[in-house]
Amino acid sequence: MTSSLQRGAYPNTRLRRLRAQDFSRRLMREHQLTCDDLILPLFVIEGRDETQRVASMPGVERLTVDRLAKKARELSALGIPAVALFPVVDPAHKSADARAAYDADGLAQRAVRELKNAVPELGVLTDVALDPFTSHGQDGLMDDGGYIVNDDTVEVLVQQALSHAAAGADVVAPSDMMDGRIGAIRDALEREGYVNTMIMSYAAKYASAYYGPFRDAVGSAGNLKGGSKASYQMDPANSDEALHECALDLQEGADMIMVKPGMPYLDVVRRVKDELRVPTFAYQVSGEYAMHCAAFDNGWLAREAVILESLLAFKRAGADGILTYFAEDAARLLQAR
């Protein structure tokens, strides 16, 4: 057989032939974005019957626990498989030892129970990290010198993950970047009988400036006071290291791995998928959401088309799914097609 390359190019090969009609464009399409790819991050607040806006994330709302059931039914009807929960913790419940993180009756734990009770088939992921619970806004415990200590933090993360599993979380998602926490959490889950609780590891999580609006949304920006997370989150200059991180977390028992942020790190998603061939997720983070919205609101970018194009890029890079604040918009657009 003669390949098109051997036969030479134009005019034998006209790539535009395949693009001339909609039917052939559809047949040639290599990647598809579907509702099955979407995970919606949800912010929960204390109180009753209340919804709050997030200034730096237009369209994103923080909900009280009693409003989650209705939300869950809407998301499920839209075909969204899962949500990722983030509690906005009252400053009075923050402490140096982050003990509120594993309170069986904490906000996250109550939110999980409410969601699983309302719509059992909607998957619930929880964030395992201490930043909403520490008085300083760092993801772990701090020593006198301001260093985030690894092993003591891991012990608290294990308690937190167990409390989420006990509340009914389907997936615990450690986003803290301590070394060894996946293995410790996996051992504890096995020991306590939560053998089917999944772990999605934020394995390649970068010390990124794109998390700013999220820190506003959960109210940790003020505590952090410009403090850096560079002693545990990855250096944006590295990608070999991302493979090392992901390989370790898989060895320790992660079921799925995540790369975060998303669009600026699609090269990392591709490398991880190519080299490790495991379920790989990416997080289109708050800063990516905010900058898209700013352009939409100024009329500089076409909202609907750009939302779908931005998410399709993740599929092309090899992601199996995407955590995105656009999940509901995208699901509506995909359903309407």
Ligand SMILES: NCc1[nH]cc(CCC(=O)O)c1CC(=O)O
């Ligand atoms: N453990 C904290 C956490 N979990 C998810 C995000 C960011 C999500 C986003 O920006 O959308 C962060 C912020 C951080 O690491 O400072």
Ligand SMILES: [Mg+2]
């Ligand atoms: Mg690691």
